[in-house]
Structures are given as structure tokens and as C-alpha cells.
Amino acid sequence: MRCPYCGHHDLKVVDSRDSEVREAIRRRRECLQCGQRYTTYERIETVPFFVIKKDGRREDFDPHKLFTGLKKATEKRDISPERLNGIVDQIEADLRRSGRVEIPSGEIGEMVMDRLRDLDEVAYIRFASVYREFMDLQQVKRQIEQVLSARGSSRPAPASASPGRR
Numbered sequence: 001m002r003c004p005y006c007g008h009h010d011l012k013v014v015d016s017r018d019s020e021v022r023e024a025i026r027r028r029r030e031c032l033q034c035g036q037r038y039t040t041y042e043r044i045e046t047v048p049f050f051v052i053k054k055d056g057r058r059e060d061f062d063p064h065k066l067f068t069g070l071k072k073a074t075e076k077r078d079i080s081p082e083r084l085n086g087i088v089d090q091i092e093a094d095l096r097r098s099g100r101v102e103i104p105s106g107e108i109g110e111m112v113m114d115r116l117r118d119l120d121e122v123a124y125i126r127f128a129s130v131y132r133e134f135m136d137l138q139q140v141k142r143q144i145e146q147v148l149s150a151r152g153s154s155r156p157a158p159a160s161a162s163p164g165r166r
Helices: 063-073 081-097 105-119 121-131 137-151
Strands: 011-018 025-031 037-042 050-052 058-060 102-104
Touching (some): 050 105, 063 081, 063 121, 081 105, 121 137
Parallel strands (some): 050 102
Antiparallel strands (some): 011 025, 025 037, 050 058
């Protein structure tokens, strides 16, 4: 690496830490020739992977698209964007660990469903109604009944919403 100010090769790292989003390492460097300091970011080069859609099309995996779907499902629920970003990061990390470069969209949808089921039952039903393409209220009712029966004795029912909240 060369100093961006004088082009000299002799540099030292003054400080090194993870960046805020943990996708890169932030390094503060100092040129030993001119004394100028500057910041660099090092990021691991990742292999892109593709989502295979239901109709067979291939699309680049887009974490923002995943975040948008989660945001719609959790609209007006008490779930922070940071929490949604955490889910996106978890899913992307799981997909990368799989080592595959082509992932069926249905597999990603199921990963989202698993996480939403544990996070918020209403968001889970909202996402399921779109993802599973419910055609009538009977399908929605069956999904709600599955959630309620799975809840069973595993956890107490959440308190009802306050009357002013809709």
C-alpha cells in the first residue's frame, strides 16, 4: 500500500477496529515519510450468490430486499430496524455458510418464517399470508390455528393490545 499523499511505501497502522456494521476492518494509518494520517477499510471479498425464483429466474441476493419484506411484515409492531437488520445478517450468514451459490427463494422464505415465528406472531402471519399466497380466509385461519396450537404450553399468550392501539 502507498501513502495517498506522497506515494511512499513505509506506513504504520496506528489503530485498528471493526467498523460499525462489522463488514470491514477500519484501520488508521500513518505514513512514516510525510507523517500524514488516513483511514482505510479492509473487507473480505465474498462470492456473490443467487436466488432462484419460483419461475426459474436467477437474481442476485439482495439483503435490502429481504429487509424490505421484513419491514412490511413488522409494520406498526414494536420491532426495531436494528433487530430486522440482525435477522437479515443472520440469514445471509447462514446462506454463505452453506457454501452454495444458488439458493431457492422458498428456502429463504422459510428461514424468514422461522425467525418471524419466534419474534412476533402477527408479523409471522402477515409474512405468511404473502409468502404462501393465501387465497382465502380459511387458509389464514388455518395458519393462525397452527400458531396458536404451537404456542400451547411453550409460552404464555401475549397481553392484549391496549384499546387505543390499532
